[in-house]
Amino acid sequence: MPGQFPLEKIIDNFSGQVSTDPTVTDMPCVVVPPAVLVALCLFLRDDDAFKFNFMADICGVDFYPSLPRYQLVYHLYSIDLGWRLRIKCPLDDPPKAPTITHIWTTANWHEREAFDMFGIVFEGHPDLRRIYMWQEFEGWPMRRNYPLRGYKDKYNPFGEEKASSQKHTIGDIL
Amino acid sequence: MTDVNVISESNQEHGLSREVLMNLGPQHPSTHGVLRLLLQMDGEIVKRIEPHIGLLHRGTEKLCESFTYTQIFPLTDRLDYLCQPSNNLGYALAVEKLLDIQAPERAQYIRVLMAELSRISGHLLITGALPMDVGAMTSLLYTMRDREMVMDLMEMISGARMHTSYCRVGGVREDLPSGCVERIIEFCNIFENRIYDYERLLENNRVFLARVENVGNISGEDAIALGLSGPCLRASGIDWDIRRDAPYEIYDRLDFDVIVRTDGDCYDRWKCRVDEMRESLKMIRQCVAQMQPGPFLIDDPKIAFPVDKDLLAHSMETHIHHFKLAAEGFKVPKGEVYSAIEAPKGELGFYIISDGTEKPFRLKIRAPSFVNLQALTERTTNMKYLADVIAMIGSLDPVMKEVDK
Numbered sequence: 001m002p003g004q005f006p007l008e009k010i011i012d013n014f015s016g017q018v019s020t021d022p023t024v025t026d027m028p029c030v031v032v033p034p035a036v037l038v039a040l041c042l043f044l045r046d047d048d049a050f051k052f053n054f055m056a057d058i059c060g061v062d063f064y065p066s067l068p069r070y071q072l073v074y075h076l077y078s079i080d081l082g083w084r085l086r087i088k089c090p091l092d093d094p095p096k097a098p099t100i101t102h103i104w105t106t107a108n109w110h111e112r113e114a115f116d117m118f119g120i121v122f123e124g125h126p127d128l129r130r131i132y133m134w135q136e137f138e139g140w141p142m143r144r145n146y147p148l149r150g151y152k153d154k155y156n157p158f159g160e161e162k163a164s165s166q167k168h169t170i171g172d173i174l
Numbered sequence: 175m176t177d178v179n180v181i182s183e184s185n186q187e188h189g190l191s192r193e194v195l196m197n198l199g200p201q202h203p204s205t206h207g208v209l210r211l212l213l214q215m216d217g218e219i220v221k222r223i224e225p226h227i228g229l230l231h232r233g234t235e236k237l238c239e240s241f242t243y244t245q246i247f248p249l250t251d252r253l254d255y256l257c258q259p260s261n262n263l264g265y266a267l268a269v270e271k272l273l274d275i276q277a278p279e280r281a282q283y284i285r286v287l288m289a290e291l292s293r294i295s296g297h298l299l300i301t302g303a304l305p306m307d308v309g310a311m312t313s314l315l316y317t318m319r320d321r322e323m324v325m326d327l328m329e330m331i332s333g334a335r336m337h338t339s340y341c342r343v344g345g346v347r348e349d350l351p352s353g354c355v356e357r358i359i360e361f362c363n364i365f366e367n368r369i370y371d372y373e374r375l376l377e378n379n380r381v382f383l384a385r386v387e388n389v390g391n392i393s394g395e396d397a398i399a400l401g402l403s404g405p406c407l408r409a410s411g412i413d414w415d416i417r418r419d420a421p422y423e424i425y426d427r428l429d430f431d432v433i434v435r436t437d438g439d440c441y442d443r444w445k446c447r448v449d450e451m452r453e454s455l456k457m458i459r460q461c462v463a464q465m466q467p468g469p470f471l472i473d474d475p476k477i478a479f480p481v482d483k484d485l486l487a488h489s490m491e492t493h494i495h496h497f498k499l500a501a502e503g504f505k506v507p508k509g510e511v512y513s514a515i516e517a518p519k520g521e522l523g524f525y526i527i528s529d530g531t532e533k534p535f536r537l538k539i540r541a542p543s544f545v546n547l548q549a550l551t552e553r554t555t556n557m558k559y560l561a562d563v564i565a566m567i568g569s570l571d572p573v574m575k576e577v578d579k
Binding site for chain 1: 227228231233235236237239240271396398399400401403412414419420509510511512513514521523525536538540544545548551578579
């Protein structure tokens with residue numbers, strides 16, 4: 001494995017727009033606004049110093065009630081060089097992020113999962129539909145304010161009572 | 175019963191072409207669970223595949239947010255139900271990284287031993303199930319017979335055949351029972367020859383080869399872009415194995431080869447797994463030989479239950495710790511960690527964000543089957559007919575419980 005991870009090279013290349021996260025200790029981590037995300041991913045994949053060809057995972061996070069509420073966490077791996085990198089992308093409410101399916105094909109289902117569970121809209125995604133829940137399902141189950149046992153209806157007598165203000169439909173955010 | 179919707183009809187020069195939408199599954203025996211595929215067919219030729227998953231979605235990640243760290247172990251059992259000790263190990267390693275502790279050496283050996291046993295158990299299923307999907311029924315009966323030996327070992331070691339929940343944060347639940355090592359060695363001796371039997375049974379079987387050879391080829395570049403990992407990636411010629419490239423536990427002390435094949439077709443993905451079982455046997459033998467007596471659980475009353483149960487009756491302090499641990503669990507310092515292991519299906523990653531309490535704030539499971547299954551949607555070469563799709567599903571070896579989480 002080659003020596004020190006050239007984290008400074010990323011910071012220098014995107015002067016002022018990309019910062020590091022000092023609280024993370026297990027791997028290098030950069031924080032990036034959604035506007036720069038695609039440029040950063042392309043740079044990381046194609047630059048010979050990084051060669052991040054393997055997109056391992058996309059994780060949506062909801063920090064309700066603190067702000068910014070949403071975050072996307074990308075985990076990259078470089079098969080040639082053996083490096084891992086974490087990219088954090090904080091999002092506003094309602095959450096919107098650019099898609100990276102054209103950079104790594106595998107992002108397709110990961111982004112659909114984040115959309116399904118958190119309602120994060122990926123602009124430019126070729127096929128943004130729910131992946132786990134059925135298409136008519138209302139609400140975003142992994143959000144912190146979604147009850148663990150769901151909302152009460154005729155199939156779910158143990159769910160919580162739904163206040164009308166909490167109702168989210170796909171139409172509300174798209 | 176298959177639903178058929180005609181979506182277009184056109185008179186082409188070779189006669190009538192009629193494209194239909196066809197439903198495969200979720201109750202189809204070759205979809206390995208409840209996978210539903212929507213196929214756009216032109217006669218026997220597949221034009222487009224649209225997988226519909228989520229029929230087994232249990233909201234594991236949401237449940238994890240309301241469980242303590244120890245309570246999550248049984249949930250990880252239910253991800254890939256063919257190789258539970260691997261899932262336990264992946265999760266335990268992530269929590270241990272957060273706590274900054276390490277399991278005792280003997281525990282690491284036992285965990286690796288169990289993980290490799292479960293790899294054999296998982297690979298045995300596809301060794302028999304892929305031929306069965308394409309029409310060779312016999313092989314599954316033989317592999318299931320041998321899988322029974324692994325199940326018996328699991329039962330002997332952990333007390334459960336399927337959902338072992340054997341790992342704990344900081345070690346394993348119990349030490350290996352007496353007489354277990356001999357049984358494992360006996361299993362290795364029997365099983366080594368059985369692998370040759372499978373190869374003799376299937377490698378010269380012309381019907382099996384015709385159905386899987388040069389079917390569903392995935393190039394190395396495509397495989398990486400699709401995020402494939404594990405045997406599916408190595409069958410496409412990419413030499414990457416987390417056990418060797420970023421060794422966890424005691425894998426760096428074991429001597430094994432990473433099986434890499436070149437064609438990336440269904441046959442290579444199958445063969446890659448058959449060969450990996452041989453490497454797993456090698457590793458199990460080395461584990462048994464290198465293992466030394468010693469503690470199997472970390473000696474920290476705030477994280478693990480006391481090994482000596484008599485202490486509970488005599489020591490008030492032990493009693494208090496035991497009560498606190500059982501009632502509340504242990505607190506994990508604030509932070510986040512991503513830990514990946516080489517599960518039988520590929521890279522199994524756990525990303526945990528801890529907010530300093532005894533329950534994870536967010537736990538994301540990077541399930542290898544979920545990512546591998548995506549390869550179905552892309553246009554892989556030599557996957558033209560409906561029969562090839564069945565071979566492709568079988569060779570990708572998805573476990574739907576892991577796909578749906």
